Amino acid sequence: MTRGDGEHSYASNSRAQEKSILKTRPVLHKAVAAAHALSLSSGPGGAMVVADLGCSSGPNTLLVVSEVIKAVADCRHELATGSQPQHVQFFLNDLPGNDFNLVFQSLELIKLAANKDRQEEPLLPPYYVAGLPGSFYTRLFPDRCVHLFHSSYCLMWRSKVPDELASGAVLNEGNMYIWETTPPAVVALYRRQFQEDLSLFLTLRHTELVSGGHMVLTFLGRKSKDVLRGELSYTWGLLAQALQSLVKEGRVEKEKLDSFNLPFYVPSVDEVRDVIAQSQAFDVIHIQLFDVKWDGGDDDVEMEDYGGVESSVSVARSIRAVVGPLIARHFGEHILDHLFELYAKNVAMHLQKVKTKYPVILVSLQAK
Numbered sequence: 001m002t003r004g005d006g007e008h009s010y011a012s013n014s015r016a017q018e019k020s021i022l023k024t025r026p027v028l029h030k031a032v033a034a035a036h037a038l039s040l041s042s043g044p045g046g047a048m049v050v051a052d053l054g055c056s057s058g059p060n061t062l063l064v065v066s067e068v069i070k071a072v073a074d075c076r077h078e079l080a081t082g083s084q085p086q087h088v089q090f091f092l093n094d095l096p097g098n099d100f101n102l103v104f105q106s107l108e109l110i111k112l113a114a115n116k117d118r119q120e121e122p123l124l125p126p127y128y129v130a131g132l133p134g135s136f137y138t139r140l141f142p143d144r145c146v147h148l149f150h151s152s153y154c155l156m157w158r159s160k161v162p163d164e165l166a167s168g169a170v171l172n173e174g175n176m177y178i179w180e181t182t183p184p185a186v187v188a189l190y191r192r193q194f195q196e197d198l199s200l201f202l203t204l205r206h207t208e209l210v211s212g213g214h215m216v217l218t219f220l221g222r223k224s225k226d227v228l229r230g231e232l233s234y235t236w237g238l239l240a241q242a243l244q245s246l247v248k249e250g251r252v253e254k255e256k257l258d259s260f261n262l263p264f265y266v267p268s269v270d271e272v273r274d275v276i277a278q279s280q281a282f283d284v285i286h287i288q289l290f291d292v293k294w295d296g297g298d299d300d301v302e303m304e305d306y307g308g309v310e311s312s313v314s315v316a317r318s319i320r321a322v323v324g325p326l327i328a329r330h331f332g333e334h335i336l337d338h339l340f341e342l343y344a345k346n347v348a349m350h351l352q353k354v355k356t357k358y359p360v361i362l363v364s365l366q367a368k
């Protein structure tokens with residue numbers, strides 16, 4: 001993600017992700033209530049431990065913390081008067097390169113965010129926030145100490161590009177992800193990487209959760225039955241087309257494009273269900289798929305307005321905020337402005353024809 005809070009930063013360009021967090025609120029609040037009850041049942045003195053995995057930096061990080069704090073406050077409201085408030089220990093996790101400084105500098109805004117829209121006496125519980133750098137595809141906590149894991153817009157990122165693709169062999173020419181010309185063998189490599197990653201993630205988190213602990217996970221998925229034309233295949237396919245234009249203009253070497261592969265895979269709901277079932281570690285409390293417009297626009301805005309110049313530019317900015325650093329590392333920073341201008345045009349042309357949206361999978365799990 002692009003650091004800081006400047007024009008191209010993730011903090012300033014993450015409206016679609018914010019929309020998703022807001023849509024998952026009822027499911028998150030239920031999981032918080034259950035995790036809160038669980039933490040109280042272990043007797044007085046213990047804190048409720050919550051971790052947001054892949055927190056990034058910016059308003060969405062604060063939104064998640066404030067939603068959880070508000071939900072805990074609501075639980076306390078329902079308990080008998082005189083009950084002691086439960087202390088909440090919050091861990092914000094991301095990769096070590098994340099802009100944790102920005103997160104720490106903005107922590108004082110959590111109270112404001114949590115109190116926003118609250119009519120009654122806030123009675124926020126005492127809470128403590130700590131940063132936790134590390135990959136969520138590794139152990140992050142000791143055994144059995146977390147009551148609730150939350151993660152939003154992260155689990156479509158793979159732990160790595162599949163080895164066979166990363167080895168340098170050109171297996172998916174002209175593409176950066178699964179797209180119309182991708183061979184079935186490459187689709188299989190991506191799918192296997194997803195299955196291994198999610199299975200590992202579930203095993204790790206199960207060990208770290210207290211018995212009966214909860215997890216609310218939201219990530220990009222696939223609605224289309226045709227894996228070569230999944231909704232996210234368009235997102236990356238249109239970017240690959242913009243890179244192909246730069247190859248034609250002589251600004252990017254073709255070999256560079258052919259060796260660029262995203263560590264990414266968007267599963268269908270059934271693929272997610274299968275991995276969860278195989279893990280035998282969690283009960284599925286809730287699973288659903290919902291849509292979010294690429295530009296993060298409101299659902300009630302007319303579809304004709306979706307994909308106009310303004311929204312295509314905003315889609316390009318949001319994708320640049322996410323993969324800009326990855327692209328700069330591989331191709332050089334100098335191509336970014338031109339690349340994302342071309343991309344905005346490709347997005348506008350696509351959305352004029354098809355009003356594609358992001359399919360988002362929301363799953364709420366309880367540890368067995």
Ligand SMILES: C[S@@+](CC[C@H](N)C(=O)[O-])C[C@H]1O[C@@H](n2cnc3c(N)ncnc32)[C@H](O)[C@@H]1O
Binds near residue numbers: 001053093095098322
């Ligand atoms: C699109 S951002 C989502 C940020 C925030 N949760 C939101 O909903 O706006 C994805 C985040 O996942 C993080 N991430 C990706 N892979 C990760 C991993 N293996 N371990 C920890 N964080 C990871 C990225 O660094 C990035 O900050």
